[in-house]
Amino acid sequence: MAKQYDVLFRLLMLGDSGVGKTCMLRRFTEGEFDTSHISTIGVDFKMKTLEIDGIKVRVQIWDTAGQERYQTITKQYYRRAQGIVFVYDITNKPSFQHLAKWVSDVDEYAPDMVQRILVGNKSDDEMRRQVTTDQGSKLAETYGMDFFETSASASSNITESFTRVVELVLQAHKRDVDNLFGSLDNHLDNATLEEEKSVKHVDNNTQRTCAC
Numbered sequence: 422m423a424k425q426y427d428v429l430f431r432l433l434m435l436g437d438s439g440v441g442k443t444c445m446l447r448r449f450t451e452g453e454f455d456t457s458h459i460s461t462i463g464v465d466f467k468m469k470t471l472e473i474d475g476i477k478v479r480v481q482i483w484d485t486a487g488q489e490r491y492q493t494i495t496k497q498y499y500r501r502a503q504g505i506v507f508v509y510d511i512t513n514k515p516s517f518q519h520l521a522k523w524v525s526d527v528d529e530y531a532p533d534m535v536q537r538i539l540v541g542n543k544s545d546d547e548m549r550r551q552v553t554t555d556q557g558s559k560l561a562e563t564y565g566m567d568f569f570e571t572s573a574s575a576s577s578n579i580t581e582s583f584t585r586v587v588e589l590v591l592q593a594h595k596r597d598v599d600n601l602f603g604s605l606d607n608h609l610d611n612a613t614l615e616e617e618k619s620v621k622h623v624d625n626n627t628q629r630t631c632a633c
């Protein structure tokens with residue numbers, strides 16, 4: 422069967438537990454939102470195809486558990502990522518303060534070329550805001566990242582932020598785009614297999630209950 426896309430990129434979502442990573446991903450890929458928080462166990466992923474500058478890009482987006490106890494598992498995925506979405510919750514200051522740790526882990530474990538953006542989620546919940554837009558924007562500038570405030574709940578800036586990180590990955594690989602098409606074929610096939618099998622990395626001692 423003819424391939425329905427030209428290249429495949431892997432993106433990784435990182436950030437504290439409860440910032441809304443799973444909800445952002447579900448909003449982006451399925452257009453849905455769930456108000457319950459059921460922590461992701463280990464890692465999970467969803468796929469989406471975008472068309473950017475005439476190139477059909479299949480993105481495999483890995484949703485990682487924010488909980489500390491899964492960090493050993495989730496770090497194994499850093500080195501295969503081409504793009505990272507760092508997420509904090511604008512109503513939760515500690516999730517913003519912990520970004521330094523998430524970023525330094527990526528510096529240590531991810532490839533140098535990895536493209537990154539910063540996202541402050543839950544922008545709909547203005548009443549409970551603890552991190553100003555200016556603080557988010559300044560931190561992003563310090564890290565040299567593009568910045569978005571999003572709401573998975575109100576579906577605000579979700580498509581824009583994911584599209585931006587994919588654009589950045591595409592730009593970063595532009596010089597080698599011809600080679601990229603060839604070299605990613607294996608990845609595409611593997612990804613398809615992974616997709617079919619719905620492989621999930623779970624902690625055997627814990628039941629996976631994420632419904633979001």
Ligand SMILES: Nc1nc2c(ncn2[C@@H]2O[C@H](COP(=O)(O)OP(=O)(O)OP(=O)(O)O)[C@@H](O)[C@H]2O)c(=O)[nH]1
Pocket residue numbers: 436437438439440441442443444445455456457458459460461462485486487488542543544545546571572573574575633
């Ligand atoms: N108000 C509001 N709530 C949100 C938004 N996004 C997520 N939530 C809520 O935040 C809670 C946590 O969302 P999740 O997507 O499960 O969080 P997570 O970052 O995936 O958490 P872990 O899997 O534990 O790492 C849920 O109760 C969601 O309904 C948003 O944009 N606005």
